[in-house]
């Protein structure tokens with residue numbers, strides 16, 4: 497099978513790889529590049545565990561072909577902490593017990609991040625809508641929603 | 657999985673490549689990559705077109721043209737397409753809407769195709785290199801179509817004449833029990849003079865409720881006057897059964913939801 501070059505920015509670093517044509521971004525990130533923060537749950541678009549941010553938009557890496565991302569700016573949960581300090585969303589998920597087994601957490605956090613980037617003071621409904629493509633099988637959604645609202649408040653306090 | 661992606665800048669070259677056995681067009685990939693992940697080996701190569709014209713939304717002189725690669729998210733946030741936003745927002749969750757295209761929705765098998773239901777009510781035309789065809793003709797022949805759809809075009813409906821409803825069990829983003837779109841022309845006193853009603857999940861692809869449309873003519877939108885239209889809505893339908901709902905249930909609740917949409 498022919499290998500094709502792909503090159504994109506991942507969490508601020510340039511990545512260049514040769515991958516098999518037709519490889520999903522999820523597979524390329526986890527198995528080629530070694531960023532295992534996006535999780536492969538269903539590979540069908542239903543669970544949201546593989547959610548990443550591509551050029552500012554939430555996307556499912558299990559349904560995105562890596563080749564179509566050439567030149568793109570990709571963000572994953574692995575790139576959120578800065579200098580060893582957790583991102584407010586990561587902090588809030590830990591503090592609010594919003595992460596039990598943790599499998600859904602990276603996808604939840606990416607979905608929440610695009611929301612907070614655009615809507616710094618979201619309503620509860622905004623949060624529910626933003627997370628509606630992400631399934632959690634163990635924590636329950638209420639702590640997750642509360643964590644996102646807490647992170648939003650922390651952010652607006654920092655900005656004030 | 658061996659799945660080679662071929663990228664073309666022109667629709668013409670992509671159309672030539674699509675003639676090869678096992679070749680399939682990829683829009684947002686939400687259905688076609690999912691099929692590949694599930695082990696569908698009937699597809700061996702995917703073809704895409706990067707022409708930015710396919711991602712263009714044009715609104716002018718009361719006409720709308722949506723490029724086939726326009727996403728549901730782009731429609732939902734477009735200031736001049738507010739009337740259509742409910743239909744675009746009905747498709748999946750946020751990530752799906754960022755990927756799902758107009759072109760792909762026209763091919764999506766039931767229970768998907770919520771946006772195509774809206775396009776059917778709007779009497780859209782579907783555009784390929786060979787020209788434009790009415791959406792009904794397109795939907796009837798879509799299984800054997802091997803040409804890239806480049807756009808969908810329609811007249812911009814007046815906000816008060818277009819209605820859309822998706823019924824699902826899981827809020828806010830479950831798959832359709834059914835979806836309904838209606839385009840109604842009414843006189844100043846509210847009498848219906850023309851009606852187009854499109855239904856999702858009532859067959860293997862979006863269909864029109866022609867008997868209900870006919871029964872609505874000359875009616876005002878009151879519970880008494882629309883009753884014959886609601887009774888006629890089930891004519892010619894063959895709802896699907898899936899894990900969300902049985903055919904029986906879908907047929908039972910269709911008049912209820914059509915009534916709510918009309919009386920809204």
Ligand SMILES: Cc1cc2nc3c(=O)[nH]c(=O)nc-3n(C[C@H](O)[C@H](O)[C@H](O)COP(=O)(O)OP(=O)(O)OC[C@H]3O[C@@H](n4cnc5c(N)ncnc54)[C@H](O)[C@@H]3O)c2cc1C
Nearest residue numbers: 541683684685686687688748756757759760763769770805
């Ligand atoms: C979790 C999940 C939830 C979903 N929820 C909904 C929902 O609520 N409502 C709904 O309507 N749909 C839903 N869908 C289905 C799907 O996302 C949408 O129907 C979407 O619009 C399909 O578009 P696409 O560009 O992703 O299609 P693709 O997967 O890229 O293509 C689908 C088919 O259309 C063909 N095709 C695509 N574009 C063209 C073109 N321009 N010319 C010729 N052929 C073309 C492809 O060859 C393929 O056969 C859901 C899907 C998933 C995975």
Ligand code: FES
Nearest residue numbers: 537538539544558
């Ligand atoms: S693994 Fe991508 S949505 Fe479940």
Ligand code: FES
Nearest residue numbers: 596598600632633
């Ligand atoms: S924390 Fe286990 S699935 Fe969400």
